[in-house]
Amino acid sequence: MLRRKSFVFHRNCQLFERRSSKLVSTIVSTFTAYYVHKWPEFFPSMPLEPCCLPTFDGRAVQYPSVRNLRDYMSWRQVDCHINNLYNTTFWNMVLKGGMSNTDAEQELKGTVSSDKNEILFSRFGINYNNEPEMFKKGSVLYRDFELQPIERHQAHQQLSKPREDEGYTEDGEEPSQVSKTQREKQKKLQRKADIAIAYVDIIKDEFWEQRPWILSNRAGKLRGS
Incomplete structure (x- = not known):
């Protein structure tokens, strides 16, 4: 079973002196260790086999x-939806429809989303739109600060050309004039922030408009502060 995860580091990240081999090996080994550790919590009736x-x-x-x-x-989220729709249809055809894996795979070959939605609804009474967002959109984890209301007419301008006096340049890069003290203050605020998990649309602008700190690497206002 395939599981896709993406970990995003800001372009100014200096972790492990930006050595890609060190970053990849550490992330993969840490993620794998936690995945195995948490397995019994989510799948108590399916113990892992060597x-x-x-x-x-x-x-x-x-x-x-x-x-x-x-x-x-955005591509990752679309990919999540496509894979989940296929898997939802496939396993309903096998587990509820009594089809073999080969027959189900053969019938689904060449189908588009509307075909799979029709199979789910007509054969199994499942409206795919009512499936949990977690499976359709995937899980998004980020540092959680207070959401920022942004006027619609300002949204495109703020996303495409962030103001340098707000702490970042057009490409989301921290300006060189930011002092060491300011950087340390930002790091402290980031460490204090909770990690949120959401099942939301990250393709549209709204997610990024309300959370400008994600792309700017500039800490927002702590919730409740």
Whole structure:
């Protein structure tokens, strides 16, 4: 079973002196360890067997701009939806429809989203739109600060050309004039922030408009402060 995870580091990140091999090996090994550790909590009736333990691979990719990064994340969310719709349809055909894996795979070959939605609804009474957002959109984890209301007519301008006096440049890069004291203050605020998990649309601008700190690497206002 395939599990895709993406970990995003800001372009100014200096962790492990930016050595890609060190970043990848540490992230993959840490993620795998926690995945195995948490397995019994989520699958108590399915103990892991030595013959088929979870394993993961990884690679580091550099994106030249914020727009490129957003395009990548959007593609990942679309991919999540496509895979989940296929798997939901496939396993209903097998488990509820009594089809073999081969027959179900053959029938789904060449189908589009509307075909799969029709199979789910007509045969199994399932409206895919009512499926949990967690499975359709995936899980998004981020540092959680107070959401920022942004006027619609300002949204495109603020996303495409962030103001340097707000602490970052057009591509989301921290200006060189930011002092060491300011950087340390930002790091402290980031460490204090909770980690939120959400099942939301990250393709549209709204998610990023309300959470400008994600792309700017500039801490927002702590909730309740």
